[in-house]
Amino acid sequence: MSDIILEARHINKEFHDPVTVHVLTDITFTIQKGEFTSVIGKSGSGKSTLLYILSTMDTDYTGELLIDNVPMTGKTDADLARIRNEKIGFVFQFHYLLNEFTVLRNVMLPGIKLNKHSEEEVAHRAMERLKMLDIGHLAEKSAYKISGGEKQRVAIARALINDPQIIMGDEPTGNLDTKNSDLVFDIFKDLTVAHNQTLLIVTHDQSFAENTGRVIEMEDGKIIRQ
Amino acid sequence: MNARLIIGIAKSLLLARWRQTLVAAVGVTFSIAMFITLLSFMNGLNDLLDGLILNRTPHVRLYNEIKPSENQPVNMAPAFKNSYNFIRSVKAGTIRQEIYNSGPIMQAVEADDRVLGVAPKLTTQVFYNEGSIDITGVINGIDVEAESRLFHFQDYVTAGKAIDVKNVANSIILGKGLADILVAHVGDVVQVTTAQGERFSLKVVGYFQLGIQEIDKVQSYASISTTQKLLGKPANYLTDIQVKLKDLNQAPAVAKEYSRLFSADAEDIQTANSQFETGSNIRTMISYAVGVTLLIVAGFGIFNILNMMIYEKMDSIAILKATGFAGQDVNMIFLIIALSIGFFGGMVGLLLGFGFSVIIDHIPFITPALPTIKTFPVNYSPVFYMIGGSFSLITTYLAGFFPARKASRVDPVEIIRGK
Numbered sequence: 001m002s003d004i005i006l007e008a009r010h011i012n013k014e015f016h017d018p019v020t021v022h023v024l025t026d027i028t029f030t031i032q033k034g035e036f037t038s039v040i041g042k043s044g045s046g047k048s049t050l051l052y053i054l055s056t057m058d059t060d061y062t063g064e065l066l067i068d069n070v071p072m073t074g075k076t077d078a079d080l081a082r083i084r085n086e087k088i089g090f091v092f093q094f095h096y097l098l099n100e101f102t103v104l105r106n107v108m109l110p111g112i113k114l115n116k117h118s119e120e121e122v123a124h125r126a127m128e129r130l131k132m133l134d135i136g137h138l139a140e141k142s143a144y145k146i147s148g149g150e151k152q153r154v155a156i157a158r159a160l161i162n163d164p165q166i167i168m169g170d171e172p173t174g175n176l177d178t179k180n181s182d183l184v185f186d187i188f189k190d191l192t193v194a195h196n197q198t199l200l201i202v203t204h205d206q207s208f209a210e211n212t213g214r215v216i217e218m219e220d221g222k223i224i225r226q
Numbered sequence: 227m228n229a230r231l232i233i234g235i236a237k238s239l240l241l242a243r244w245r246q247t248l249v250a251a252v253g254v255t256f257s258i259a260m261f262i263t264l265l266s267f268m269n270g271l272n273d274l275l276d277g278l279i280l281n282r283t284p285h286v287r288l289y290n291e292i293k294p295s296e297n298q299p300v301n302m303a304p305a306f307k308n309s310y311n312f313i314r315s316v317k318a319g320t321i322r323q324e325i326y327n328s329g330p331i332m333q334a335v336e337a338d339d340r341v342l343g344v345a346p347k348l349t350t351q352v353f354y355n356e357g358s359i360d361i362t363g364v365i366n367g368i369d370v371e372a373e374s375r376l377f378h379f380q381d382y383v384t385a386g387k388a389i390d391v392k393n394v395a396n397s398i399i400l401g402k403g404l405a406d407i408l409v410a411h412v413g414d415v416v417q418v419t420t421a422q423g424e425r426f427s428l429k430v431v432g433y434f435q436l437g438i439q440e441i442d443k444v445q446s447y448a449s450i451s452t453t454q455k456l457l458g459k460p461a462n463y464l465t466d467i468q469v470k471l472k473d474l475n476q477a478p479a480v481a482k483e484y485s486r487l488f489s490a491d492a493e494d495i496q497t498a499n500s501q502f503e504t505g506s507n508i509r510t511m512i513s514y515a516v517g518v519t520l521l522i523v524a525g526f527g528i529f530n531i532l533n534m535m536i537y538e539k540m541d542s543i544a545i546l547k548a549t550g551f552a553g554q555d556v557n558m559i560f561l562i563i564a565l566s567i568g569f570f571g572g573m574v575g576l577l578l579g580f581g582f583s584v585i586i587d588h589i590p591f592i593t594p595a596l597p598t599i600k601t602f603p604v605n606y607s608p609v610f611y612m613i614g615g616s617f618s619l620i621t622t623y624l625a626g627f628f629p630a631r632k633a634s635r636v637d638p639v640e641i642i643r644g645k
Binding site for chain 2 (some may be wrong): 099124
């Protein structure tokens with residue numbers, strides 16, 4: 001069909017402490033560009049574990065992972081950090097903004113780290129994204145002085161700063177009230193529709209999942225429906 | 227770009243907890259300041275104490291020692307060359323204390339590149355006659371100008387003028403302790419009897435005070451010609467040639483060389499005053515030990531604060547790593563934090579240490595034993611500042627090393643999933 005952004009081939013993961021538990025069994029799937037995918041499943045079904053493997057932060061697994069058709073296995077810590085920086089945007093349940101910095105600076109950090117554009121340009125791009133998410137007026141505020149919903153939107157802006165291939169979310173609406181989670185969902189929807197952005201969101205919110213383009217359901221470390 | 231970003235993050239983390247940062251930096255500042263002050267003061271004191279003796283001591287002294295000949299005639303006789311000769315009751319021969327060829331030797335030594343200057347000297351034992359009492363003493367015949375230039379003679383003349391001993395005929399500068407015993411004031415005349423039994427009247431033109439009682443009670447100074455007159459010796463009669471070198475450390479080698487060259491005995495300053503060096507070394511060692519201890523304590527302070535900061539900033543570390551900062555970058559951030567505490571704390575410490583040294587330098591320290599000293603002695607050697615500066619960086623680096631490594635190994639998955 002279209003370009004494959006992410007491909008998982010036979011991914012297995014076991015915890016050995018204290019007894020061997022098979023967390024993920026033979027996970028194989030692909031994500032195409034522009035897909036809005038959600039992963040649902042009960043607590044302990046391995047969906048978050050899978051997400052962290054796909055995000056390259058967890059390297060303790062067997063099987064193959066390809067992002068943008070490049071295999072991730074056997075890469076060094078620094079290489080993986082670079083790939084995360086360039087190709088993956090993250091939104092977590094908790095916003096993880098750095099309180100020492102302003103909102104704008106928080107959004108800019110991954111951009112400056114990527115070192116593709118000059119600092120002024122990164123600032124300009126960050127401002128664009130904040131405005132797109134309707135929070136341009138918060139740019140100069142300290143990160144700890146804004147509300148929870150606003151923080152999550154800043155986190156989304158931060159995820160977008162480097163035009164990532166894919167945005168991964170771990171329960172991004174889990175800590176928000178209905179109004180704010182609807183807002184965040186609308187932003188995600190808008191990103192796929194208007195900007196052809198690829199999204200992979202882990203959630204246990206059934207209604208959230210139902211409205212996404214594709215649902216992967218997991219149980220006991222296996223994909224039972226996709 | 228990357229370096230600037232990392233420095234920027236480090237700076238923000240530092241300033242966000244500026245109180246803790248300040249406490250850590252003050253710890254370094256205090257220890258560096260104390261380190262500098264302690265070493266400057268201790269070394270100033272060392273220099274003073276060493277100077278008491280070393281300033282007045284020639285680096286190499288040429289003289290003739292009265293001792294039995296090492297080459298007894300029987301050893302030189304060819305008939306006994308291969309036998310082991312036992313000689314009993316060897317006595318010192320009639321060796322003159324005079325240095326042979328003193329004039330040419332002085333010229334040769336003066337021409338040596340390593341030599342700063344030469345001062346001749348003539349030492350003789352005398353009795354000072356105070357009524358019916360005779361007090362033993364020593365008269366040093368000196369060349370006042372050379373002696374002042376090379377051995378700071380004039381600094382120790384506390385009353386009268388040093389140069390008068392040359393300008394006034396038959397004059398003497400008495401040791402302060404001796405003058406007190408003789409109740410001799412400047413301008414008075416004292417009677418001396420030489421070992422040969424000759425009596426002389428000498429005019430007191432000044433007091434000499436080294437600050438060491440045993441010396442001040444015995445020694446007195448006259449011009450060379452006056453002393454030669456006392457002894458009834460000709461104008462080329464000298465018992466010592468004192469040499470001051472440009473580099474004190476060359477003394478043993480030069481002494482050995484001169485001894486061979488001029489066939490006289492030569493003593494170097496290190497042999498003559500080894501006990502002073504030992505004392506100085508131990509004092510220096512103690513001050514370094516105290517200084518380093520202070521720095522290590524400050525290092526532990528930094529270690530603690532960084533450790534706390536890392537626990538506090540776990541989330542930030544996790545998100546930095548998630549958004550593309552490698553472990554190396556995080557490591558750098560915390561090392562920069564540690565090193566900047568060390569750098570700025572250390573810089574202020576150096577300035578403060580200099581300030582303390584200046585203050586100590588201005589505290590009056592007047593003691594009758596040390597006439598040339600008016601304030602506490604301080605040594606402003608830049609070496610202490612360099613050592614202090616580099617130590618502050620080294621200690622803070624070590625203090626930051628383990629926390630930084632810990633931060634770089636934070637697993638973002640554990641932190642983020644834990645929420």
